Structures are given as structure tokens and as C-alpha cells.
Amino acid sequence: MNSDKQVIVVGAGLAGLVAATRLAQAGASVRVLERGAHLGGRARSVTHAGVTVNLGPHALYRQGAAMPILQTLGVKPQGLRPPNDGWLSNDGRLLALPGGLGSFLTTEALSHRGRLALIGALASPVRPRGDVGEWLGGLPEDAAALIRALIRVTSYAHPVDPLPAALMLGQLRVGLGGGVLYLDGGWQALVDGLRARAEACGAVIETGVEVTGLVPGGVLTPSGPRHADAVVLAVPPPSLRRLGLDVPRTNPVRAACLDLVLRRLPVPERRFVLGLDAPRYLSEHGGVAKLGGVVLHVMEYLAPDAPTAGIEAGLEAWLDTIQPGWREELVHRAYAPALIVQHSQPGARLNIPAPEGVFVATDGQNDALLADGVILAGAQAADAAILREVRRSAA
Ligand SMILES: Cc1cc2nc3c(=O)[nH]c(=O)nc-3n(C[C@H](O)[C@H](O)[C@H](O)COP(=O)(O)OP(=O)(O)OC[C@H]3O[C@@H](n4cnc5c(N)ncnc54)[C@H](O)[C@@H]3O)c2cc1C
Secondary structure (H helix, E strand, C coil): CCCCCEEEEECCCHHHHHHHHHHHHCCCEEEEEECCCCCCHHHCEEEECCEEEECCCCCEECCCCHHHHHHHHCCCCCEECCCCCEEEEECCEEEEECCCCHHHHCCCCCCHHHHHHHHHHHHCCCCCCCEHHHHHHCCCHHHHHHHHHHHHHHHCCCCCCCCEHHHHHHHHHHHHHHCEEEECCCHHHHHHHHHHHHHHCCCEEEECCCCCEEECCEEEECCEEEECCEEEECCCHHHHHHCCCCCCCCCCEEEEEEEEEECCCCCCCCCEEEECCCCEEEEECCCCCCCCCEEEEEEEEECCCCCCCCHHHHHHHHHHHHCCCHHHHEEEEEEEEEEEEECCCCCCCCCCCCCCCEEECCCCCCCCCHHHHHHHHHHHHHHHHHHHHHHHHHC
């Protein structure tokens, strides 16, 4: 791509920064317009009393779609795998959570029948058909409940029964097989790494600039039009709609997040807990990633239309049972009643028509989930813009 080709990338979340870096590497003259004061969107981290905290728990899949793409861009996420094991909370009790496929054979959380059924379901070479409800329908209830909890933790989706079984088993295998990284310096380090690569390749990034419309040959901003030969819209579906694109409406994946910085963990061995009887998650990230202190994420997975009243008190009461005394150790606390993790449910593929020369990178355009999905979408939008230029110059 020639450097006289101007590309505007709208949005400086992960998708936009990936698209910008890829386009700049291909030789385009790239300008990123971000309406916020900071880069990173949902992948930003904030700092409290010297401790870095992600906006809700964030973990990067080691075998997900993002890793190879980041590698081609010259970005290597640094971090460590959290321990495999932890706890399951069920009916007021904590049970040891198996730490890998092998330990599912001995876990006290399952009956003997449940153990065998769970191993069979996860390891079967046959792709399950239909939805998760049908897939798990024939399994003993304890095995089905554990698989539901594992699907929740690898997708953030709830309820999981209506989701496509084959897709969710694939995501489970990505999660259980390769594990995740808790990123050193939080996800902000990934955002900063992408920014540095984009700028090193010549991209210019502007913050505080909202794109308010599309015009032939460019975009509109409050200070006037900006020319571009191609535009990548790396913004969530509601922003795409405001820009005039026809985006199908789907139910978002949402979560209520209680993010805590503590002086110390009152019960140090309880670092990771999944709810079996309730869609809940707890994990301490600062002891694995270099975040500067103890960072505890406590979260409830929200059904699409579930009310949010009462959830915060429920999470605190749950935490009282797992980490009694946490209130005395509190340094910082933030609660978000309904963060949008992904704007569409897994498997709800969004087909978004765009005008000539406009390319979209957003949630739900491919089968990869979460950051894997948008990083893939960002790379694919950049590739489509590059291909269009190659074809135009050949013609
Ligand atoms: C609580 C929570 C937990 C998560 N956990 C995980 C996890 O563990 N693993 C994982 O892989 N993923 C996780 N995710 C998902 C991951 O954070 C997102 O997939 C990813 O950050 C989305 O990036 P994006 O660039 O597509 O969108 P965004 O991050 O939403 O970025 C879009 C950017 O566009 C800007 N913008 C919007 N409209 C305009 C406009 N008109 N003009 C200019 N700029 C505009 C916004 O300000 C924003 O900066 C989680 C998300 C949440 C909320």
C-alpha cells in the first residue's frame, strides 16, 4: 500500500489499534481518531494507590485467535498463567475445583458417574450438535453444572444453554487446553504495546476526536470533515448505528463487576472460585500478574434482560463467605453494575453491510470470542482495506 493512501481508523480499542498497526506496517498513511481521552476502550486499566486494575477481570487465551496476530504485529503479551486449580462454590460450601482434565477423575466436586460423563463430554471427538442445553441434557446434573460454569468462565455468557454446543466446546478446549495469561501491568500494557508498534510504523493517533458521520471520501468530526481513501470503523455496534450503519440488534453479554484492591488476601489459598449454583466468579489477579498489589475481581454473569438491583449486595455477601475480613483490608473499590463484555451472544454472527471503502471491526463478526474476536476482526478489516487498494492499483 502506498503512503499516499490515507486510512482513518475510528476507535482506539484493541480492534482499532490492531487494524492501525497492520495498515501502517503495510505502508499506508494511518490516522487513528479516538473520542475518549485514553486509548484502550474496554481493555483499559486504571491505577489506584499504585496498583493497576483492569476494568473487570481480563485474561488472554494462550491458544486463542489473538496471539498469532499480535505476534505478526511484533507485540508479545507478557504475563503468567494462573494456577489451574481453585474452588467451586455450591450451596454455601467450597469444593476443590479440578485443575486440568486429569484431575477431573478424582475431584470431590463430582460423583463417579459425573466424572466419567464430564471427561467423555470434553474429550469426545464427535462434535456436539444443537445447543448446549441439548448437549448437556443427557449428562448427570453435577457434570452438566460444572460444564456450564466452565463455559461461563471462558465466554462470560449466561445462560449458556441456548448457545451453540460445538462453538462453546471449542472455546472450552481453547481455555482448558492452553490456559490464559494474566497480563503484567494489566491489559493497559497490551494497549500501550500496540500503540507503540502502531506509532513506530508511522500511524498518528489523536484522542478527544469523535467521528460523527461518514461522507464519501472520509469522515465527519465536530471540527470538520477529514479526508480518507479508506475508513476502518473499530467501534462497538451502538456507535456503528449512530454512524448510519445497519447493525442487527442482538443481546449483549454483560457482567456486574466488583473490582477491589486489598492490603492482603484474608484467606490466601482462596484465589479462584467459580459459582456452581450461581453464575459467579472470583479471582485474584495481582499475585500472578505484576499489578503492584492484591487485585480481587468478584463478578456476576448477567442474563441479557436480568435486572441489576441487589447484585452488588449479593456479591459482597458471597465474598464475606470466601474471604471473611476483606472489608478491613480494603484499599480501593469500584463497582460496575452492567459492563458490556461483548455486544452479541456467542454464535450470533453479525453481518454488517458498509459503504464502499468502509471496513468494520467489531464484536460478533467471527466465531472467536471476546478480545480474540475483535483482534481477529481488526486484522481482517485491515487486510480487506489493503486488498482493495492492491486491486485498485492493479486495475
Ligand atoms: C468486564 C469485562 C471483562 C472482559 N474480560 C475479557 C477476558 O477475560 N478475555 C478477553 O479476551 N476479553 C475480555 N473482555 C473483552 C475485551 O475487553 C473486548 O473484547 C475488547 O476490549 C473490545 O475491544 P474493541 O476495540 O472492539 O472495542 P472497545 O474496547 O469498546 O473500543 C472502541 C473504542 O472506540 C471508541 N469510539 C467509539 N465510538 C467512537 C466514535 N464515534 N469516534 C471515535 N471513537 C469512538 C471508544 O471510545 C473506544 O475507545 C472483557 C470485557 C469486559 C467489559
